[in-house]
Amino acid sequence: MTNTSTVVSEAPNEHGYRPFTLGGFRFERDEHFVHVQWPTGRHVAAAEPFLKALMRDVAWNFFYGTVNFDSVIGTLNHYGNVDLFAGRFNEEYRKAELDHSENFPHDDIKATFQAMLDDWVNEDFDPFAAPMETGSAYGEKSGSNAPAVTRTRIAAKRMVGLPNDEPLRSDESGYPVNRAFADVDQTEPKVEVNAGYENEVSAFNFFAYLSRSDVTWNPSVVSVCRDSLLCPTTEEFILPIIHGNDRVEWFVQLSDEIIWEVEDRETGKPRAKVVMKAGDCAAMPADIRHQGYSPKRSMLLVWENNSAELPGQIARGEAPTVPVTF
Amino acid sequence: MTTYKTVFASLDHYEKGGVEVINDDPKNYVFSNMFEVASQAKPWEKVAIARNQEYVLEAIRAEGTSSWRATPHDEFAIVVDGEVVFDLLDPEQAHVDPSSSGSITVAGEPAGKPMGKITAGRGHLALLPAGKCYRMSAQKPSVIVLQTILGPETVERWSQICQKF
Numbered sequence: 001m002t003n004t005s006t007v008v009s010e011a012p013n014e015h016g017y018r019p020f021t022l023g024g025f026r027f028e029r030d031e032h033f034v035h036v037q038w039p040t041g042r043h044v045a046a047a048e049p050f051l052k053a054l055m056r057d058v059a060w061n062f063f064y065g066t067v068n069f070d071s072v073i074g075t076l077n078h079y080g081n082v083d084l085f086a087g088r089f090n091e092e093y094r095k096a097e098l099d100h101s102e103n104f105p106h107d108d109i110k111a112t113f114q115a116m117l118d119d120w121v122n123e124d125f126d127p128f129a130a131p132m133e134t135g136s137a138y139g140e141k142s143g144s145n146a147p148a149v150t151r152t153r154i155a156a157k158r159m160v161g162l163p164n165d166e167p168l169r170s171d172e173s174g175y176p177v178n179r180a181f182a183d184v185d186q187t188e189p190k191v192e193v194n195a196g197y198e199n200e201v202s203a204f205n206f207f208a209y210l211s212r213s214d215v216t217w218n219p220s221v222v223s224v225c226r227d228s229l230l231c232p233t234t235e236e237f238i239l240p241i242i243h244g245n246d247r248v249e250w251f252v253q254l255s256d257e258i259i260w261e262v263e264d265r266e267t268g269k270p271r272a273k274v275v276m277k278a279g280d281c282a283a284m285p286a287d288i289r290h291q292g293y294s295p296k297r298s299m300l301l302v303w304e305n306n307s308a309e310l311p312g313q314i315a316r317g318e319a320p321t322v323p324v325t326f
Numbered sequence: 327m328t329t330y331k332t333v334f335a336s337l338d339h340y341e342k343g344g345v346e347v348i349n350d351d352p353k354n355y356v357f358s359n360m361f362e363v364a365s366q367a368k369p370w371e372k373v374a375i376a377r378n379q380e381y382v383l384e385a386i387r388a389e390g391t392s393s394w395r396a397t398p399h400d401e402f403a404i405v406v407d408g409e410v411v412f413d414l415l416d417p418e419q420a421h422v423d424p425s426s427s428g429s430i431t432v433a434g435e436p437a438g439k440p441m442g443k444i445t446a447g448r449g450h451l452a453l454l455p456a457g458k459c460y461r462m463s464a465q466k467p468s469v470i471v472l473q474t475i476l477g478p479e480t481v482e483r484w485s486q487i488c489q490k491f
Contacts, residue, residue: 159451160451180332184332189444189445189452190445192444201453204451206450207449222451223453225381226475227381252360254334262350272349272355275346277340277359278334279335279340279359307379323379326485
């Protein structure tokens with residue numbers, strides 16, 4: 001067993017993959033599955049959805065609230081430290097007392113998860129890509145895909161396209177128009193700037209920018225109004241995590257359609273189905289978990305409140321569950 | 327090979343989805359459609375379609391020419407239907423308290439230095455910079471989604487625009 005920094009792993013198994021240990025949890029993968037063990041139970045998950053969920057959890061720094069990989073395994077972000085749990089948000093596991101949760105410093109769990117991605121993602125597989133745009137996650141270990149698993153989340157400081165901010169996407173910069181958005185108009189707005197105002201008179205083709213996204217289910221920040229972040233993303237197939245909200249989150253459907261399955265955050269019991277078509281706006285309350293299904297690649301505007309006050313409000317139970325009452 | 331058609335909506339053509347309740351209150355989802363909201367709004371009315379504490383997204387029906395407006399913080403306008411021209415002005419005097427929230431109407435023609443002009447079509451996103459003034463115009467009814475903060479001119483009519491049953 002080796003212990004490099006905070007990452008505890010073993011020699012590769014017969015399939016070529018290293019097992020990892022984090023506290024009382026042990027993770028191992030084979031050709032098809034990931035096996036998770038903890039002091040009171042065990043779980044098995046198909047490798048592809050597990051790695052897609054793991055990828056989002058790492059890239060999003062454990063996101064806002066709960067990242068459920070499936071109905072059993074997941075993480076709960078306390079912003080600085082993170083719970084890794086099994087069965088914590090599964091009513092039957094809790095009744096049977098099979099659930100287990102351990103808290104880790106953010107950097108420790110992130111290092112272990114990143115090491116798992118580095119070792120378990122083969123060279124042909126991109127966990128951020130749509131199913132038809134990636135190779136297989138399955139089989140014996142075959143190389144690695146560092147460029148795919150070390151992507152950082154794009155986050156504009158003020159607005160994409162401004163000087164010294166996140167750049168626009170183009171063929172030349174390696175972002176061709178996605179096959180599903182070939183019909184999206186690429187014409188840029190007409191911007192007439194008087195001398196001295198180059199940093200303030202600015203606009204860009206937001207839909208064209210999204211049409212060139214090379215990832216799915218991965219919001220990136222395009223504009224910042226104090227703590228209000230526009231975080232658009234392109235979606236295809238199924239959101240690889242079931243996101244448990246700790247705060248209100250908003251969705252604005254910019255194109256096409258997504259169907260959201262909404263469940264109670266604590267128990268997983270179904271609460272609603274939210275069908276969103278182009279132009280629809282809907283809030284996700286702070287006491288639910290949700291998973292989206294996008295039949296055709298679509299453009300979704302995720303709108304987040306990134307206020308530094310919110311984690312404290314959430315911890316004290318003061319954050320509102322719904323955005324408005326009427 | 328599949329040929330994909332991307333579906334955008336407009337004032338003239340939109341289809342609403344909705345909340346299909348299993349065990350919940352649909353009002354929890356504050357569900358509306360920006361084009362339906364804009365189709366029922368007065369020109370340049372700033373109708374909140376999403377709110378997260380003090381922050382809002384507003385749907386604006388753009389038609390004709392707006393008043394000049396001043397914003398204490400950056401705002402961002404997405405044109406989601408039609409075409410809108412944004413004239414930007416660096417005012418000689420401040421028209422808005424920089425610690426306040428939400429843009430406000432400026433009476434008359436503010437004095438100042440023209441900064442430039444943006445002609446934005448569907449899908450274009452424009453910066454409306456903090457401390458500056460802007461005026462919008464649209465020859466045909468168009469729709470803007472504005473990222474801003476709840477202000478004195480934000481209109482909240484949730485019970486009229488959102489799914490209740």
